[in-house]
Amino acid sequence: MDSEIKVPEFDLDTDPYNVPIQVKADRTDAIVGEYAEFNGNVIFVQGNSRIAADSARVNQQDESLEAAGNLTFQSELFTVTADSLSANVSTNQATLRQADYWLNGKQIHGHANELKVTDESDLILTNTNFTTCPTDEPDWLLEASKIEIDSSEEWGKIWGAKLRLFDVPVFYMPYMTIPVSEQRKSGFLFPKFSTSTTNGVEAAVPYYWNIAPSYDATITPHIMSARGLFMKGEFRYLAGDSQSGQVNLEYLGDDKKLANSPDRYLYHFEHQGRITEEWRVLANYTDVSDNNYFNDLDSAVSRATDNQLIRVGEVSYFQPNWNFAAKVQDIKVLGEDEIPYQVMPQLTYQYAMPNLGFGADFDFYSELTNFSHKESQYNTATRLHLEPTFSVPYQTPSGSLLGEIKLLQTFYQQQDPNGQLDDSVSRTIPQVRLNGKVNLERQTEWFDSSYRQTLEPQVQYLYVGYEDQSQIGIYDTGILYEDYYGLFRDRRFSGLDRIADANQVTLGLTSRWFDADNVEAAKVSIGQIQYLDNSQVSLTSDLPELTASRSALAGDFDFRLTQDWYLSSALMYNTDAGEVVRGQGTLDFRPSQNKLFQLNYRYVPDIADEVDISQAGVRTAWPITDNLHFVGNFYYDMKLKRSVETYAGFQYEACCWAIRLSYHHYLKTNYEDNNAPPVDPRETFEQGIYLNFVIKGLGGEGPLGISDMLNEGLFNYRRPLYLKN
Template structure:
C-alpha cells in the first residue's frame, strides 16, 4: 500500500553535522559505504512517499502504518516496523528496529520521534555511521535540532566497527553544523579498548573549517637536543588571519617558544614568525637567543607590487644549533629585502632595499639602500632595428669594509636585429655599457679611486639552425632534432681594479652559461671577451611529442690569450680556460629518468664539475634516486659526494624511507636518514632516525674533528580528532641537508 502526503519534511540529521575533515586513506575503502543515499526521482516537491503492508487511518490528519514501512522524503528515508504520522501536529514516530538514511548518514535505531514543524528528531539506541567519510559510533539517544545534533552516552571513532584502534566515549557529544566542530563532555579516550585519559571537555572538527586547538605533537631525541617535545597549538583568530603557538622543550637546551602569525587581505598576504629561547643550557655564555621572520606579498593595484622578506637571528650559530623552518641550517647568509615594483605600459621599475646578515667567518656583504632598476617594457622598432634601454642606480654601505659607501649609476642602451623561422634563428645586438661610481674609501694607499667612469661597448652575434627527421632509434614514430648554434662575443678591455666589489658574483659555466653575454652578475666587473662559442643540442621525441632524450655540448674558443678567464684576475676564484660543457637527459620509460652534466677545462685537462642522477618513480609511492656530484674547488675544498634516496611501500599500511649521503673525499658519511610509517584509515605513526654532520660557523673543522648529531623522532596521528594523516611518507625525504628533488620532465 502506498500513500503520498503533501507535507513538508526536513531531514533532521544533516550531512554536514558529521562531515569529518580528514583524508580517507586507501586502506579504508572496505570500511566505507560504497553508495550514497538518493531521494526518489519521482517524488513531488514537499511530499512524503509511504509504503507499508497495512494502513489504519485515525481521522483525517493521522495514520498508522505497519509492516515493512518505508518512508521517503526529499531529504531522508526511513525503514521501520511501525510508524505513526500526525499531519495536523507535524509529528512522526516510528518503532524498530529501524533504519534511517540521508545523503551522508546511516543510522540503526530502536525508535524515532520527530517534530516536523520544529525540525527536530530523536533516535533511541542509535548506531550511526557516515556513508562517504570516516566516522561511526553509538548513542543511547540521538537528538537533532536544526543544525545541531546531540548524542547522549555516546561514542565516536573513525576506525572499523569490529575492532576500533581508538574511540572516545562521552556523556554528551554535540555536533554543530553551523560551527563545523564537535564538543564532548566527560570524555574517556580509549586505545584498543583501554582507557588512556579522561577529559572533562574538548573539541574536534567535523568539516574543513578551522578552530583553535592542539595539533599533533612530536617526540624526538638526539645528541644535540636530548629529549625533545613539540606541542603546537593553533589559534583561529578570524577567517583571514590565524596564529600558531609552539612550545618546544629540549632537555639539553631548555624551553623555546615558537610563534607564527598569518594574515590575508584583498591586497596583502604574509606571515610573521618569532622564535625565542631565554636561556640555552648548552651555551651558557650566550644571552637570550631568537629568530624573527617577516614575509609579505602585496598586490597594491594592477601596476604596483610590493614584497618583503626579512629574517634576523640573535647569533651566527642559531640555525645550526636550534634549526628553523624559515632558513636552512647550512645557510651562511640571511637574505633581507623589501621591494616595490611598477609595471607600466612603457617602463618596468623596481625599487629594492637589500641587506644580508653574514653568518660565521664569511665575506662581508654590502647593504643596498636603495637599488633602483628600470627598463623599457618592450623594444621600439626604428629603421628595421629593435631599440631598448635599461639602467640602475644603487647606493651601497658597509662600514666594516675598505670602501664604506659607494653609489653606482649604470646606463645600458641596446640595439638589436633578429630574425627567426622554424628552421633557423639569427640575433645580433650591440650594447653600450656606461657606469659611474662614487666611492668613499676609508683605507689609504689602495688601488681604489673615489670617482670612476667606465664606458665600453659589447657586441654579440648568435645563430642557430634547427634540423628535424623521423627516427626509430628510441621509439616508434619518433622525431629527432639537431640544433647547432654558434655565437661570437666581443667586449674590449677596461681596467677595473679601481672599482670595489658590491653585488657581483661569477655565474655558472654550464651549457646555457656558455652562450651568455656576461660572465658575472651585477655591473662591478665586465669581463673582456673576444671569443666564439660553438655547441649543439639533439633531442628525441616520441609519437606523443614528449621529449625522451637530449644531449647538449659546447665549448668556448678564445681568440686571444688576454681574454682567457685565467688572465683576468677579477676574483680569488679559480678560473678555467677553453671550458667545455655538456649535459644530457634520458627518459626512456615513464618511471625512469637519467640526467647528468659535466664541465671540463680543455687547456688544463681538469674536471671542473659534474653531476649525475638516476631516478625511478613507481606506483604506490615507490621512489629510488641515486645521485653524484663533484666540484673541484668550493672555497678551497673539493666536493665529491654520492647520495641515495628511497621510499618503498612494504604493504598497504607500511612504508619505508631512507637516504644516505657520503663524502668520498673525506671518506665518511655526511647524512643518513631512515624512517618507517604505518598508516591505517584511523591512525598513523612515523618513526624516524637520522645522523648528520654538525655545522659550526664560528670555526673551521678538519675531517678528523667533525662532530655528528644522531637522533630519532616519533609522530603519532589519530585521524578524526583534528590531526591530518601524515600522508606520503616519501615527503620525509625532503628534510635534512640534502632534500630529495624530483627531476624536471620537459615536454615539447
C-alpha cells in the same frame, strides 16, 4: 496497497524549515484531524530530509511523529540508522535511540544511545563514540558521555572524551573540540617526540589559535632536556584578498648546552601582495641571536644548511610597456667574517618597445643604487647604470637568429676611507651579440627502435669592449656558475661592478631523440667557447686574466633508459689540462609515484681553500607493504672517507591514523659562537630518533607524507629532469 497522503502544511513565512511532508506507505489508516498510521515501506520526505521505516504514526493534534523498524534518517549533513524515532514535524526536532550515524562526505561515523536533531540541524549525542576507521573493529575509537555537533560551525564539542587505541584506553580529556570539516578551530595539535645527541629528549606540543577569519597563530612549547624550554610562535594574516604575511618569534632562555647559558632568539617578518592592479609590495626580514642558531635548534623559518639571512623590502609599479621598483636589501651571513654591502636603496626602471620597425625591438634598463656598509673601514658608493638594447629576433620552425647591440654606461661616485679608489668613475662599454640556431630532423634506428632525431647546432658570437675597471670597488658582483647553458650568456660575472671584455665564439650542439609516441627519450648537449682574444678583466686584482684559448667543454645529458629508469648528468671538462672541472650525475628508478631508487654523485675540485668535493649518495623510498613505507638515504664523502649523512625512516599509514619513526645521523655545520663563549668541542655529528603520530579526524597538522621525508636532512631529493613530451 500503495498510498500517498499529505500531512498538514505549516506557515512557511514564520519557519522556512516547515514544508509539506510527503508520505508513502503500503498501508494507511487515518482519522482526519487526529492521527494517521502507516505500515510497510514507510517513507517520509520533507525538504532535504528523508525517513524510512517499517511503521510510523503521525499525531496531528500535537504534530508528533513516531517511527520504528529498520529505521533510516537522512539529511544533507548526516545519515542515521536507529531502533526508533520520535519527532516534532513543526519544529524539525527529532530523537533517535540506539543510533548508528555517518557524517555525509566524511569518514566520521559512530554509535549513540540517544541522538537528538535540533531545529537548527545540530546533533546532540549521548553515551556515544566515533571514529574515522571504516571497519567494525576500528583501530582507534573516541568514546564520550556527550557530543554536540554544530552544523553551522562544523565543529564538535566533546565532554568526557576517552581515546582507545586497539581497544586500549590511552587518553582522557574532560572537554575538547574536533573538526568535522576543513574549517579552522583553536586547539592543540598532535605532539612530536624525538631524542638526539645535542638536544636530549624533545617534546613539542603546538597550539593553534584561530583568532579571526583573516588571522591565526600557532604557539609551540618545545621542551629539550639538554637545553630547556624553546618557545616558537607563528602569526599569519591576510590583508584583503591579495596580500598576506606572517611573523615568527622564537626564544630559548638560558641555553643549558652552551657555556654561561645565553639567551637565543629569532624574529622573522614577511609580507607580499598586490596593493592595486599596478602596485606590488614585498618585505622579508629575519634575525637570529647567534651563528649556530639554525644548526642547534629546530626553527620554523630556516634550515641548518642555510647560512644567509636576506632582508629585503621592495615596492614596484607595473605598466604594459614599463615598470619601476624601489628596493632596500641587507644580507647577514652566518659564520663568515665578510659582511656584504647593503642596498640602501636601489631604484630600477625598465622600458620595452617591441616591434619598433624592421623587426627590431628596443629595451631600456636603468638602475640607481646606493651601497652602504655597517663597517666604517669599507668604501661605499652610488652607482648609476644605463643599458639601452636594440635587438632583431628572427625565428622560424627551421631555426632562429638574434642580433643584439647594447651600450653599457655606468657612473660611480665612491667614498673610500683608504684612498685606493677614485672618487668618480665613468665606464662606457659596447656589446654586440649574434646568436643563431638551426633545427634539423631525420628518422633513425636506436636499439632496434625507430626514433625521430633532431640536430640543433647553435653558434654565438659575443663582443664586449674592454675598459680598465680596477678603480671600481666590488659591491654586488661574483663569478657566475658555469654549465652548458652558461656558455651562451653575455656575462662572466653577476652584478655590474665587473663587465668582462670578450671576443669569443661559442659552439654548441644539442640532439634529441623522440619515440613513436613523440615522447623525448634522450637529449645530449655539448658546447665550448673559443676565445679570439684574452679577457683582461678579472674579479679582483689578485686573480689572473683569462688567457686560455678555449673554455672547458660543457656537456648536459638526459636519458630515459626505459619507462622507469632515468639517467641525468652534467660535466665540465678542461680539454687543455685533461681534467674534470665539475661533474654530477643521477640514476633514477621510479616505477610509480611512491617507489624511488636514486644513485647520485657530484665532484667539484678546489671549491674553497683547495678542498675537493667528491660525494656519492643513494636515496630510496619504497613500500614494504600496502601500509608500511621506508625512506632512506646515505651520503659518503670519498675524499674524507666518512659518512656525511644517514637517514632511515619507516612510516605506517592506516586508513585513519599514521605513525613515523625515523633515525638521522648527519654532519653538523658548526660556526664560531658569536655573542657567547665558545663550546669546545662542538659535536662533529648529530644523531637522533624522531617519532610523529597522527590520528586522522582529530585535527592536527595534516597526514604524514612520503615527499616530506625525502626532503628531510642536508640533501633534498632532486627529481630528475623528466624529458619533454
